[in-house]
Amino acid sequence: MQQNHDVLEQAIEWYVKHETAPLSLAQKQDFEQWLNEHDSHQQAWQQVTHSQQIFANLPLSSAQSLSTITKANQSRRHVLKSIAALSISSWLTWRYQKELGISAHLADHHAQIGEQLQLTHLTQAQVALNTHSAINLDTNTLWLKYGEAHIVCQVPLAISSPHCHFNAELGDEFILFDDDKQVRFSALNQRFDIVAHGQSYTVDKGHTLIADRNSTRIVETPRHMTSWTKGMLSVSQMPLKQFIAELSRYLHGSIRVAPAAAQLHISGTFSLTDPKQILSQILSTFPELTLNGVPNVWQVINKKP
Template sequence: MTSLGDTPQDVALAAVDRHIAQLAGELDPTELCAWLAADERHQRAWQHIQSTNQQFGAALNPAARAALLAPSGAQRRRAVKALGLLLFSGSLATVGYQLPWRERLADIRTDTGEHRSLTLPGGAQLEVNTASAINLEYTASGLQLRLLQGELLLNTSATNISVVTAQGVLRPQATRFAVLQRDGRSQVDVLSGAVAIYPAQASGLAGVLQAGQSAHFDERQLSAVQPTDAQRFAWTQGMLVASSMPLGQFVQTLARYRPGYLGCDPTIAQLQISGSYPLASTDRILTSLTQSLPVRLQSLSRYWVRLVPASAA
């Protein structure tokens, strides 16, 4: 069998074909995970493509554009093969198109309001929350989940899996835990087991969170440990649960599941709200708020909505 560099041709082209599907937003994360788990050569080929993109600033050359735009059949196969030759020969001198967002090219991603459940190579169970992006990276120490944005919940007994955020590295110890990356920090909630936290710019281990504990960290340090709020993870069941939650906090959370702008007037932000709300329809949730609280909706369009006092002009 001929090869592209050190990679067998059939493996390289299969990896490139999945890369094209990724660019087009058609990549099935479950199928990708199964393909990666089937053969170590698949993992190496996929990692090579991701590393090449990072090295060249996630650039898309004309061959990749041709593969993305080509119809199915012989024309697409030729374009995919041309891209494979470039990616696996190291010849990327003619870079001509910059990919817009690395999150859009992530191995696993969810749109606003979307939730996914996946089984990773090795059997770990992964839940991915709304508007999230994750890359799968294989290193000498095992599988890394690089959380580019958003939130994940991981259930694993493996010792060779870790989660990396912009703020540092998390190493789980037979655990079920969640990581939310937002506002320049990472929040960690441990539901079972334990998680060791290594901030990116710290000298080493900052702390170990045990079951029932929550904390956030930046590049340098870990915050004070707090009890975790299990209701926060109702999103894994498609629900948003509130118990005497300030309306402003509720709206801020709900906004993560709704495209466009959703805001709350500061004069009503401290109103208390309790209940369980299906996330399948944020419009219904907003309507229910106007029926249970002295508020109304101020809308310029479906993509610009604000809660204001019912008495506001």
């Protein structure tokens, strides 16, 4: 038994090597030699190859597969009160934290997807949370856990988010957005000195710092970055792909834009009261667009040929 197991592990190691990069000539020879050493090696190699190739027959995306499994697990858990699905839900927390909003429950204040929350009762600051956002707060620190917040300080505060930190004074007004992909900081009442991704920047009033992993730039604050504080999504000549990326922050599930449709441009002011409505507005404005997929899970916008 142990010997079988060792051979199996060798076969797996070879398989993983093959997948990492094309084998060098020397590695190829080593592999051939190993393979021909014993019948059991060939059997193990076949078993390993087969065990992986079958997944090529799964015509679903990872999002579809996982949402199906999760849905199944949830109903199963319901029936069995089993916790067998716990490990899957932890993976999904990572992958679809937006969908599950689990960590939100650990925060002091949070806004759910599609919700905008005015926090007017706090002594430290007036805070508006945009869709899917959460903050923690103590007497002199405000921690934006994720998402987007419009903040007017009522006392001096240290502001901190996963990729950004700075000090704000009484009366300071700004918007901070932080997620896995991007940090955005809009200075609204005066000039700010901030640190984003470990670098110091000065952002003038009326300007926004946009920092992602590869690049950082400071631009005049685009309308759509502040319009949400008035319950609107306001854009001019925005590429459809970027527009949908903004809009999907307010919706459950993911929406992809096929390359054929990505070049369209959107202008207008849309009410965020019903974000789904915005999507149907766009589709009726551009009859050449189609929407396919599973609502609230994944959808694709394409252009009719």
